[in-house]
Amino acid sequence: MTPDYTLYLVTDSTPAILGDRDLPSVVRAAVKGGVTVVQYRDKMSETVDLVRTARQLHEVTRAHNVPLLINDRVDVALAVGAEGVHVGQEDMDLASARKLLGPDAIVGVSVGNADEAKAATAGGASYISIGAVFATPTYASSCLSFPQPQLSNNNVKRVRKENTKSILGPPGVRAILSCLRGYSPSIPVICIGGLNFSNIPRVLYQSRTSLDDPALSGVAVVSAIVAAQDPGVAAKQLRAQINTPPAFARPRMADSVAGLGEAEAKRRCLVEDGRVKAEMVVDVLRRVAETTPICHNMTNLVVQNFAANVALCIGASPIMSTTATEAPDLAALNGSLVVNVGTVTPDALANYQQALAAYNEKGGPVVLDPVGAGATQLRRNALRTLLSAGYFDVIKGNEDEIKAVATTAGAGAGIDTAAAQQRGVDSGASTLSDAQKAELVRAVAARERNVCLMTGRHDFVSDGARTFKVRNGHKFLGAITGSGCTLGTTIAACLAVKRDDTLLATLAGVLMFEIAAEKAGARPDVTGPGSFVPAFLDALWTLQGMYELGKADWLDAAMVDVCDV
Ligand SMILES: Nc1ncnc2c1ncn2[C@@H]1O[C@H](COP(=O)(O)OP(=O)(O)O)[C@@H](O)[C@H]1O
Ligand SMILES: Cc1ncsc1CCOP(=O)(O)O
Numbered sequence: 001m002t003p004d005y006t007l008y009l010v011t012d013s014t015p016a017i018l019g020d021r022d023l024p025s026v027v028r029a030a031v032k033g034g035v036t037v038v039q040y041r042d043k044m045s046e047t048v049d050l051v052r053t054a055r056q057l058h059e060v061t062r063a064h065n066v067p068l069l070i071n072d073r074v075d076v077a078l079a080v081g082a083e084g085v086h087v088g089q090e091d092m093d094l095a096s097a098r099k100l101l102g103p104d105a106i107v108g109v110s111v112g113n114a115d116e117a118k119a120a121t122a123g124g125a126s127y128i129s130i131g132a133v134f135a136t137p138t139y140a141s142s143c144l145s146f147p148q149p150q151l152s153n154n155n156v157k158r159v160r161k162e163n164t165k166s167i168l169g170p171p172g173v174r175a176i177l178s179c180l181r182g183y184s185p186s187i188p189v190i191c192i193g194g195l196n197f198s199n200i201p202r203v204l205y206q207s208r209t210s211l212d213d214p215a216l217s218g219v220a221v222v223s224a225i226v227a228a229q230d231p232g233v234a235a236k237q238l239r240a241q242i243n244t245p246p247a248f249a250r251p252r253m254a255d256s257v258a259g260l261g262e263a264e265a266k267r268r269c270l271v272e273d274g275r276v277k278a279e280m281v282v283d284v285l286r287r288v289a290e291t292t293p294i295c296h297n298m299t300n301l302v303v304q305n306f307a308a309n310v311a312l313c314i315g316a317s318p319i320m321s322t323t324a325t326e327a328p329d330l331a332a333l334n335g336s337l338v339v340n341v342g343t344v345t346p347d348a349l350a351n352y353q354q355a356l357a358a359y360n361e362k363g364g365p366v367v368l369d370p371v372g373a374g375a376t377q378l379r380r381n382a383l384r385t386l387l388s389a390g391y392f393d394v395i396k397g398n399e400d401e402i403k404a405v406a407t408t409a410g411a412g413a414g415i416d417t418a419a420a421q422q423r424g425v426d427s428g429a430s431t432l433s434d435a436q437k438a439e440l441v442r443a444v445a446a447r448e449r450n451v452c453l454m455t456g457r458h459d460f461v462s463d464g465a466r467t468f469k470v471r472n473g474h475k476f477l478g479a480i481t482g483s484g485c486t487l488g489t490t491i492a493a494c495l496a497v498k499r500d501d502t503l504l505a506t507l508a509g510v511l512m513f514e515i516a517a518e519k520a521g522a523r524p525d526v527t528g529p530g531s532f533v534p535a536f537l538d539a540l541w542t543l544q545g546m547y548e549l550g551k552a553d554w555l556d557a558a559m560v561d562v563c564d565v
Contacts, residue, residue: 003067003083003106004036005127005188005218007239009225010071013042013053017227024056026231031064033235035225036218039086039108041071054080067106074100084108084126089116094123110192112166114179121180121187129220130173132166132193133203134388136222167193169388170206171447177207177214192220197237198357201246202391206449218242247363248391251500270504271468276511276560278552284498284508286547289315293496294335297489298322298352300342300371303482306533307338310486313540314512316493324354331358336496338488339392342371342425344382356390365495365502368392369488374404374422384408387448393495393502395444396453396488398427399437405452406444415443430456434469438563442467451502453491455484459510460563463503470507471559472514474521476532487513507560515557516540 009030013023027038038061040054054070058080061068067083070076072091077084084106087097097107108127109120120128168176173191180187195203200219207216221238228234270277295316297307304320311318321330331337337359339352359366373383386392387408395405400422407419417440420428432440437460444452446464453461457478459470477483491509498505519542520526520535546554 002188003127005190006036006242007034007235008037008039008129008190008192008218008220009035009235010039010041010192010220010222011057012222012226013045017223019227023053024060026226027057028060029230029232030225030235031061031066033225033232034239035066035235037067037069039069039071039220040082041086041222043072047073047076050076051079054082058082069106069108077101077105086110086129094120094125098124111176112168114176117176117180117189118183121183125187127188127190127217130168130176130189130191131220133168133170133173133191134194134199135167136194167388170203173203173207173216174213174447177216181214188217189214190218190220191216192222195219195221196224197234197241198361199390200238200241201244202248202360204242205246205249206391208449246360246391248360248365248393250393250502270466270507271560271562274561276507276555276558278555278558280504281508281511281555281558282547282550282552284494284505285314285512285543286550287497288493289544289548291497292317293493294319294330294333295489295493295496296321296327296330296335296337296355297340297492298348298355299338299340299369299485299489300344302342303340303485306482307486307489309537310540311489311493313537313544314490314493315544316489316496318489322348322351324351324358327351327355327358331355331362331364334364334496336365336367336492338367338369338492339386340369340371340485340488341373341379341382341386342369342485344379349382349385352386353389356386356392360390363499365393365492365499365505366391367394367396367488367492367495369485370395370397370401370405371485372401372422372425373397373408374400374420375424380404380408392448392450394451394453394491394506395448396455396484396491396506398455398484399430399432400427402440402444402452402454406440415440415447427456434458434460434563435565438462438467438469438565442563442565451506453506453510455487459514461503461506461510462563462565466503467563467565468507469561469563470510470514471561472511472518472557474514474517474532476521476526476529476536477514477517479529480533483517511555511558511560512540512543515554516543518557519543519554 058068069084069086070082086108088110106126109125111117111128225231225234295311295318297320308318370383373379400420403420406415406417441452441454441460442462445462451463490513491506494505494509516539520539523535526532526535
């Protein structure tokens with residue numbers, strides 16, 4: 001019988017995680033709650049104790065028809081008649097473990113990259129476990145910070161090695177999963193590393209680019225169950241969560257192009273015969289004006305006032321709040337969030353993460369503006385932290401910022417572009433052709449399973465399936481501070497009212513913003529960036545009046561090209 005890997009528990013017997021409870025009763029509660037596989041992992045105990053505990057655990061798991069696997073120790077698995085073992089890259093090799101345990105035993109292998117995954121698959125692993133998805137204190141607290149005089153030098157080395165495993169993030173997991181497509185599509189694959197109640201839905205979602213992609217067979221957790229106050233309740237909640245699509249999962253054309261049907265795919269094309277479908281764009285903007293969505297900005301110190309004014313001029317209701325404790329209340333108001341790292345600090349970063357979690361839980365749209373992300377190490381780190389912390393519906397930035405996003409994710413994410421040393425918050429000279437820009441935004445959107453917008457004289461936007469180039473805008477936008485940031489605010493307002501097509505909402509925001517800029521820049525009294533700013537706010541305000549009237553002819557100015565990537 002093929003084991004069910006849906007919720008795979010890896011045990012941890014150290015006081016920091018297990019506390020003063022006994023492991024068999026924690027495991028009993030966990031399997032009753034819905035754990036489907038148990039791996040007994042104990043790097044510290046003497047063999048005699050390992051065998052005794054493994055026996056107790058096996059009694060518990062057998063009673064619930066759940067396989068028990070022993071970490072590393074084939075001898076212990078044989079001694080207690082466990083269903084199998086789990087080996088790492090540093091442990092006994094797969095072939096020897098298989099030989100000792102026989103063809104029916106479960107032999108799982110930890111992998112950290114595509115080559116290891118392919119080797120384990122070819123070598124006859126029963127399943128593979130990809131990790132580490134996120135950094136986790138579990139190994140550190142369980143092994144290194146806890147004095148273990150009996151730990152041999154070899155064990156110390158091995159433990160250190162595990163602690164320094166590279167962090168893959170969901171994109172790294174997906175890269176490995178997709179390498180296995182066509183190679184061995186049927187091998188069960190799970191992932192491990194820092195997984196818990198708040199990040200499992202996103203990992204399951206972002207580890208696939210589309211519904212046609214191979215999916216994970218399950219997730220492995222340690223402290224989310226072993227350290228939980230009630231391991232049984234924790235297991236039950238995790239099982240329920242694994243089976244429920246996350247609140248932020250929206251219908252995406254990229255997910256199901258084939259399943260959409262020709263009529264629906266065409267309807268969502270947005271551009272027909274070289275012209276943008278004006279009524280669809282106007283519908284989004286009218287909804288903003290009529291419903292006044294809350295637009296929560298966690299933005300930099302430079303643009304607070306400008307961003308609030310832009311939001312008001314397009315008909316949204318801005319609130320500039322950088323304190324995460326009020327984010328759950330704001331997320332409940334059905335609006336959207338902008339996370340703009342323009343003046344990021346360590347405290348601010350912690351607040352962004354909490355607010356992101358609050359919006360992700362409610363399914364409220366979130367825009368990430370990684371301002372200056374390619375300029376300093378602090379910003380690169382902040383970007384890495386945010387990309388692992390939650391799901392962003394839209395990531396927007398100038399060329400250098402999008403390059404930073406593309407090169408940030410975990411190993412194996414595989415977007416082929418060079419990171420750029422950004423000049424402050426502005427982008428340096430462009431080094432990419434139009435085709436490369438189109439491919440870059442498509443690849444980021446596909447990797448993150450969201451929408452990516454790269455701004456500049458011309459903008460490129462993609463949801464992984466549809467990619468457009470927008471040729472609107474005005475040179476004064478590039479000559480004032482905060483044009484990119486306030487475009488993020490504008491897009492967030494559109495996302496709040498158009499949740500079933502993130503790309504359309506983004507395109508609507510871009511067009512309104514840039515055509516307003518063209519109208520402002522064309523005014524005879526606008527002679528430079530200084531006079532442009534108030535004229536731009538006026539133009540946004542005037543356009544808002546037009547869509548309230550249902551007028552769409554201003555969109556004749558839209559210049560949107562379909563990119564063939
Ligand atoms: N030279 C330009 N001509 C037309 N539009 C521009 C120009 N430079 C920037 N923009 C527009 O200004 C907005 C912000 O883009 P950008 O300046 O790239 O962002 P940032 O301020 O984040 O660096 C976008 O709408 C973009 O299209
Ligand atoms: C100048 C500056 N410094 C930190 S944030 C910021 C504003 C950047 O605005 P934008 O990226 O929209 O031009």
